[in-house]
Amino acid sequence: MDIFFQQIINGLVLGSMYALVALGYTMVYGIINLINFAHGEVLMVGALTSWTVVTALADSGLPGWALLLIALPCAIVVCAALNFTIEKLAYRPLRNAPRLAPLITAMGMSLLLQTLAMIIWKPNPKPFPLLLPTDPIDLGGAVISVTQILILVTTGIILLALLWLVNKTKLGRAMRATAENPRVASLMGVRPDMVISATFIIGAALAAIAGLMWALNYGTVQHSMGFLPGLKAFTAAVMGGIGNLTGAMVGGVLLGLIEAIGAGYLGELTGGVLGSHYADIFAFIALILVLTLRPSGLLGERVADRA
Amino acid sequence: MKNKIVLFLIAAAFLIALPIFAGQFGAGWVRIMASALLYVLLALGLNIVVGYAGLLDLGFVAFYAVGAYMFALLASPHLSETFEGFKAMFPDGLHTPIWLVVPLAALLAAIAGVMLGTPVLKLRGDYLAIVTLGFGEIIRVFMNNMEHPVNITNGPRGLDRIDSMRIFGFDFGKSLQIGDFTIPSVTLYYYLFLLLVVVSVVICHRLETSRIGRAWMAIREDEIAAKAMGINTRNMKLLAFAMGASFGGVSGSMFAAFQGFVSPESFSLMESVMIVAMIVLGGLGHLPGVILGAVMLAALPEVLRYVAGPLQQITGGRLDAAILRQLLIASAMIIIMLVRPRGLWPSPEHGKAAPNPIKA
Numbered sequence A: 001m002d003i004f005f006q007q008i009i010n011g012l013v014l015g016s017m018y019a020l021v022a023l024g025y026t027m028v029y030g031i032i033n034l035i036n037f038a039h040g041e042v043l044m045v046g047a048l049t050s051w052t053v054v055t056a057l058a059d060s061g062l063p064g065w066a067l068l069l070i071a072l073p074c075a076i077v078v079c080a081a082l083n084f085t086i087e088k089l090a091y092r093p094l095r096n097a098p099r100l101a102p103l104i105t106a107m108g109m110s111l112l113l114q115t116l117a118m119i120i121w122k123p124n125p126k127p128f129p130l131l132l133p134t135d136p137i138d139l140g141g142a143v144i145s146v147t148q149i150l151i152l153v154t155t156g157i158i159l160l161a162l163l164w165l166v167n168k169t170k171l172g173r174a175m176r177a178t179a180e181n182p183r184v185a186s187l188m189g190v191r192p193d194m195v196i197s198a199t200f201i202i203g204a205a206l207a208a209i210a211g212l213m214w215a216l217n218y219g220t221v222q223h224s225m226g227f228l229p230g231l232k233a234f235t236a237a238v239m240g241g242i243g244n245l246t247g248a249m250v251g252g253v254l255l256g257l258i259e260a261i262g263a264g265y266l267g268e269l270t271g272g273v274l275g276s277h278y279a280d281i282f283a284f285i286a287l288i289l290v291l292t293l294r295p296s297g298l299l300g301e302r303v304a305d306r307a
Numbered sequence B: 001m002k003n004k005i006v007l008f009l010i011a012a013a014f015l016i017a018l019p020i021f022a023g024q025f026g027a028g029w030v031r032i033m034a035s036a037l038l039y040v041l042l043a044l045g046l047n048i049v050v051g052y053a054g055l056l057d058l059g060f061v062a063f064y065a066v067g068a069y070m071f072a073l074l075a076s077p078h079l080s081e082t083f084e085g086f087k088a089m090f091p092d093g094l095h096t097p098i099w100l101v102v103p104l105a106a107l108l109a110a111i112a113g114v115m116l117g118t119p120v121l122k123l124r125g126d127y128l129a130i131v132t133l134g135f136g137e138i139i140r141v142f143m144n145n146m147e148h149p150v151n152i153t154n155g156p157r158g159l160d161r162i163d164s165m166r167i168f169g170f171d172f173g174k175s176l177q178i179g180d181f182t183i184p185s186v187t188l189y190y191y192l193f194l195l196l197v198v199v200s201v202v203i204c205h206r207l208e209t210s211r212i213g214r215a216w217m218a219i220r221e222d223e224i225a226a227k228a229m230g231i232n233t234r235n236m237k238l239l240a241f242a243m244g245a246s247f248g249g250v251s252g253s254m255f256a257a258f259q260g261f262v263s264p265e266s267f268s269l270m271e272s273v274m275i276v277a278m279i280v281l282g283g284l285g286h287l288p289g290v291i292l293g294a295v296m297l298a299a300l301p302e303v304l305r306y307v308a309g310p311l312q313q314i315t316g317g318r319l320d321a322a323i324l325r326q327l328l329i330a331s332a333m334i335i336i337m338l339v340r341p342r343g344l345w346p347s348p349e350h351g352k353a354a355p356n357p358i359k360a
Helices: A002-032 A039-056 A064-094 A100-121 A146-168 A170-180 A182-187 A192-218 A227-240 A245-269 A276-293 B002-023 B027-052 B061-074 B078-082 B084-089 B098-120 B125-145 B185-209 B211-221 B223-228 B233-259 B269-282 B287-314 B321-339
Strands: A137-139 A142-144 B176-178 B181-183
Touching: A002 A039, A002 A142, A002 A146, A002 A170, A002 A192, A002 A227, A002 A245, A039 A064, A039 A100, A039 A192, A039 A227, A064 A100, A064 A192, A064 B321, A100 A227, A100 B269, A100 B321, A146 A170, A146 A192, A146 A245, A170 A182, A170 A192, A182 A192, A227 A245, A227 A276, A227 B125, A245 A276, A276 B098, A276 B125, B002 B027, B002 B185, B027 B185, B027 B211, B027 B233, B027 B269, B027 B287, B061 B078, B061 B098, B061 B125, B061 B233, B061 B269, B078 B084, B098 B125, B098 B233, B125 B269, B185 B211, B185 B233, B185 B287, B211 B223, B211 B233, B223 B233, B269 B287, B269 B321, B287 B321
Parallel strands: none
Antiparallel strands: A137 A142, B176 B181
16 A cells, blocks of 8 residues: 555656646647647756756855755746747748648757757766755655655646636737637737747746756756657647646646556566566557547547647 | 650669669768668658558657567577577577568568557547557567566567578678679668669559559548548558558568667667658658658768768767767758758649648
């Protein structure tokens, strides 16, 4: 039973990071119908930027939480600027092009960012300093670290704030209108280009936060670290029903839980035939199952029939 | 018509003479050309799925892997070294003749294609893309981990000592001596692949103009209309997956024989992305475009390896050949799409409806 609780905690932590990244995918897809393959790389840039800031200030004698508070806005600013530029250079000129064209530029952009990160930060994995106390907190059998609590709480707050933003504010209304029909929205005084840029910036900020969390939780950063989380987060977005914000959150958390529980019990269930190495495929098997049974995702697609 | 024949003969003579000429500058160049031809084969296969039937498949490399591992298992000492029972049955190891193993690779890949296709028949463009991508990853994880408890794929270390191609006792792994003129093994492979490419181009061309091909294109343009016209969209889609995959399987077995070694590293997601990029950059659904895209993306970065040395020195080792290669591919993917969103050599428009009026 203790393992079960432990895996639930691990799954929730993992899942909340997936959820943050998934939101970026789902918002972009909801508005311009593009799988932004470079989104995972934004997470990577966020993590590496925080690493640079944190290591640069390591000798300053500041406490860990202060470093964290300095690194976070830096990462957010860098990622937001990056994502804004990517959209402007690689996606915007292709809005009226055949649908595969922006997909290819997105993949190219993902590869380009990885390569540039390799040139800037060198390819070797770098240890991320321990900024927060590492003593585990006992929860009646299962343990949780300060970092994990921080991740859960922060994600919860961000998700609520985002729901408020999208459902209650003027910008949120503009986003929903643009997702529904950009041309009609523009007749109503919404500027779709502005809204799309804003979407990319918000998505980048969420990915930057997730990147820093990822680095804190796993303790290493590298140019290739964005790829798999990006892929899984997109999977989560699709599972929840793409274009649907709540769906992305639910999908992310669910995927994290499935993976953690799967990794924890797979060896036992199969008598040691399949080990936890197979954890990575759970995401995809879950995806195939969900899409076969409910082709529009668990919570359904908000943007209805747009082929 | 006469012009066409002359052009054809010139092209044939050029392609046949090319490796002999390039061989003067070292076997490495011929090797690059041979592997570029393998990419052309793969691109032709994927073009059936994506270009003709409009099913965006981002996990194509899985079928390539199926073919390669199939050949590797049946033509390397791995199985008899690992399993006692196997050794008892085949004391000299399993050297399956290629007349059995290549069709088997094609068949197995086709079955994998149908297996992938069946659950995702109802999915549309982007959903399909992400599911196929996941499928490719699943296959890769299995290749990486199927060494416990039973060692089948030998995990990340891969399978080595794979037999070379042998047709009628003719060994492609040894150089051929005609008088005092030697044709090295790699050039022989080049000719083999060239032959396969020519056969594939003919098959693809015939497919394109056949009823099946037109049905695929109808599905690509408007699935509901195609269904209404009496096309069995389910079978047609599965057929596209199976045919495309069998091309992948054959190329995979060729790759295994050519390299003599396979490991999961050769079948990463990056390869799938590369193949998709090839056909989209070249010109989706248009054979000359697809071939151009494949040759360009496969060969250019390799050629670059030879000029990367000086650049590496200038930048103090930061920009090595591999990084430069990636940089080039990534920029090519972005720039070509921005400049020519329909590809470098797109098919001529044929009475298509105006593109969807796009929002914003």
